[in-house]
Amino acid sequence: MKFGKTIRRIAALLLAALTLCQITAMAASSSKMFSDVPNGVWYQASLDKLLTYTPGIVSGKPDADGDGKPEFDPNGILTMGQFTKMLAISGDERFMQLSGNTAPYDPTAKSGEHWAAPYFRILSKYKVYEGLDVSGNWASLDANISRYQMAVMIINFLVNVQWENTVKVTSPENVITDYGAIPSAYREAVVQVYGKGVITGYSDGSFKGDETLTRSQSVAVIQRLLWVGDRKLASFVDTTVQTAASKPSGYIPAATQWLQNGWIDKYGSVKSSQLYATLMGSASKTHFTSASDAASYMKTVTVPVWQLNSKGVKYASKLSITVNKAVAEDIVSIFTEIYNSPEKFPIESAGGARYTDTMRHSWGCAIDINAYQNAECRAYYNSDGSTSKVVQTCGYGWWPAGTAKTLFAGSLSSASAYSIPAGGSVVKAFKDYGWGWAGNGYSVRNGSQKFDYMHFSVLPNGG
Secondary structure, three states: OOHHHHHHHHHHHHHHHHOOOOOOOOOOOHHHHOOOOOOOOOOHHHHHHHHHHOOOOOOOEOOOOOOOOOEOOOOOEOEHHHHHHHHHHHOHHHHHHHHOOOOOOOOOOOOOOOOOHHHHHHHHHOOOOOOOOOOOOHHHHHOEOEHHHHHHHHHHHHHHOOOOOOOOEOOHHHOOOOHHHOOHHHHHHHHHHHHHOOOOOOOOOOOOOOOEOEHHHHHHHHHHHHOHHHOOOOOOEOOOOOOOOOOOOOOOOHHHHHHHHOOEOOOOOEOOOHHHHHHHOOOOOOOOOOHHHHHHHEEEEEEEEEEEOOOOOEEEEEEEEEEEHHHHHHHHHHHHHHHHOOOOOEOOOEEOOOOOOOOHHHHOOEEEEOOOOEEEEEEEEOOOOOEEEEEEEEEEEEOEOOOOOOHHHOOOOOOEOOOOOOOOHHHHHHHHOOOEEHHHOEEEEOOEEEEEOOEEEOOOOOO
């Protein structure tokens, strides 16, 4: 499996889609490639996209009918190991970004272990199996995967790897016809994945989670996971936008108050355990470890944003973001200020709380905006102060529209309307509420400095 090519093609796809460039590559035709894929069948478009842009994620079976072409076997069932491999390959670029590696993980199994064990290890590291009784042994990875298990893995992947937020729902039982039969251990995962439009259920509205996941179903799910624009939110998703309440005279935002209290300092250091007590209910607790651990202290808010259509025209939309309850009101106000500004800065993604680290995101007190076009990187300087190189650890670059290209542009081939300008309304709105932007630079060491252009934090330095 050629992971380098996979990474480059996934990166090229995401960059093209998110910078609104038209994808002109000719899609692979699965009906010509596989003898058992009829032209126009319901899963064909998803299969064609995966074959074209993520090679290695789908493989056929040996020719069984003698026509010289392999079979796709759309109704064939999947094992946990096979789905694990598909999900791991689809997330390869994201795992690199999260870990700061410059090379993909090694897929070679160790002597005596299951062939899918390397893929299991990477998914396990990012808590994709949280809530499931799955291990890396032969019996577990060779077992058939159910649609319930798939739903749990998908929502964990969306939250912990793709940094998406959960959606707020109202009366999903009125849409999912077998809702009452879904075991409590799986219900929230099914509702979230169904609500986000990654799965659509059967024609009668049922989910049938006890059934084994088929190969055709798996390609549709993985394709929608990667192509956010191909999803359609379920009707039970609450997209009501919260608007900022009018502030009383002398109102002080949470971050500013904490600075005045001496709980944090201007460099981003925590100076008092009272901050932890406020955010997490315990002075000795420094971070949340999972969504369930944080549930009582988090709130999902829906905020107004501007987005761009395929022609580059701005239109009003909404995003949901999960943050700590202590800063929820301020976050609504910040995004409302951005939305109401003359700039109408477009925001296609905003990720809040996540639990794959121990820092500000795990507190629910950090926001990543337009993560692909606003890189996290470290700049290295020459003795005269000039920049010698920039090493990116996340995202593809930083090149705001109307500015000159620099080393920080990374792999962006043109200026992006989604790259956050230093003097724009987004940075100003967060600053108005005491939040810092990591794009100003922090973490200076050994002749280098870290910049994170997507990242806003409740700490003044943005770290």
